[in-house]
Amino acid sequence: MTCSCCSFSDQRSRTSCPGRRLGAQLSRSKASLAVPKPSAVHVTAAHRKAYQENGVVHIPGAFGEDWVHYMRDAFQQGMDKPGKYAEFIGKDTTWDTLFGARAKDIEMFQDQVFYQQAAERVPAWLPVFHSHAAHLIAQLMGSARISFFYLHAILKQGGTEQAIPWHQDLPYWKVDGKQIGSVWIALDDMPLAASVRYVQGSHAWGLFRPQHFVDHSSYEGREDLPLLPDVDAMLRQGQAKALAFEVKAGDTLCFDARIVHGSLGNPEARHEHRRVALRFGGDDAVYCNRGGETAIPTPEIDAVHGLRHGDTLNCKAFPQVWP
Numbered sequence: 001m002t003c004s005c006c007s008f009s010d011q012r013s014r015t016s017c018p019g020r021r022l023g024a025q026l027s028r029s030k031a032s033l034a035v036p037k038p039s040a041v042h043v044t045a046a047h048r049k050a051y052q053e054n055g056v057v058h059i060p061g062a063f064g065e066d067w068v069h070y071m072r073d074a075f076q077q078g079m080d081k082p083g084k085y086a087e088f089i090g091k092d093t094t095w096d097t098l099f100g101a102r103a104k105d106i107e108m109f110q111d112q113v114f115y116q117q118a119a120e121r122v123p124a125w126l127p128v129f130h131s132h133a134a135h136l137i138a139q140l141m142g143s144a145r146i147s148f149f150y151l152h153a154i155l156k157q158g159g160t161e162q163a164i165p166w167h168q169d170l171p172y173w174k175v176d177g178k179q180i181g182s183v184w185i186a187l188d189d190m191p192l193a194a195s196v197r198y199v200q201g202s203h204a205w206g207l208f209r210p211q212h213f214v215d216h217s218s219y220e221g222r223e224d225l226p227l228l229p230d231v232d233a234m235l236r237q238g239q240a241k242a243l244a245f246e247v248k249a250g251d252t253l254c255f256d257a258r259i260v261h262g263s264l265g266n267p268e269a270r271h272e273h274r275r276v277a278l279r280f281g282g283d284d285a286v287y288c289n290r291g292g293e294t295a296i297p298t299p300e301i302d303a304v305h306g307l308r309h310g311d312t313l314n315c316k317a318f319p320q321v322w323p
């Protein structure tokens with residue numbers, strides 16, 4: 001099992017009455033905040049153009065204050081009941097202690113939440129999976145339907161230098177297609193210096209194996225992928241352009257799973273930075289057995305979803321959430 005997002009150096013149809021099922025699941029859980037109504041978001045032609053051409057678009061205020069409070073509460077519940085592969089990263093954390101160990105003074109936290117695990121572990125996430133985020137990414141991708149893949153939660157404590165190096169998401173996921181993307185939601189305000197940085201247009205580059213994974217995980221059997229070029233050198237030499245965004249809590253960054261991206265630390269000593277990325281697949285998204293080692297889905301999910309190579313991403317583990 002390898003790190004879900006390289007911090008070291010790195011069917012269920014919505015039409016089958018999600019409201020009733022979600023209500024039943026939530027009532028079995030510990031008290032969560034009331035589920036907010038969808039926030040009004042107007043996706044424009046300019047948003048679609050930016051997503052298609054740059055690979056990323058910033059949509060301010062896509063989630064209202066009520067959603068931000070709701071998701072911060074769910075985030076805390078997720079930290080209180082972490083998954084098997086949650087990473088509580090402190091200064092003393094090494095690759096060997098990445099999973100399972102709880103660092104005393106954590107600088108960074110990462111976890112993944114899959115649909116069926118959420119129902120057992122943090123049901124408060126389920127309404128977020130069924131929220132207007134799915135319609136938002138459907139419009140940007142130009143997809144008639146959207147399946148939920150998983151949620152990635154990240155916290156960086158104030159002052160941490162923990163970075164997430166340049167990488168693409170898709171090579172480490174057992175899914176393939178051009179309509180696979182994330183709705184990343186800020187749960188705290190974050191200045192430009194703390195922004196996720198994206199290499200403009202790099203979703204059209206093809207797939208690569210990041211340099212840093214070589215040092216920290218063998219990613220066995222992934223030699224099929226060429227190594228990612230030295231992105232910092234390309235930026236310095238003007239061969240590539242980085243896009244970064246100052247964000248307020250509730251803003252979204254919607255991005256293609258093939259775009260090269262990464263983030264630095266959290267320079268705001270007194271403020272923690274929490275965010276979640278909802279991962280979605282559109283019309284052309286299929287399950288893809290990449291042959292070598294991957295991070296997502298985790299082996300436990302991979303053992304139960306029942307999809308075969310080339311199957312459309314739509315099953316109980318990765319249900320359709322839009323329309």
Ligand SMILES: O=C(O)CCC(=O)C(=O)O
Nearest residue numbers: 154164169196263275277
């Ligand atoms: O939020 C971050 O710092 C990085 C996010 C990221 O790498 C991702 O969502 O794939």
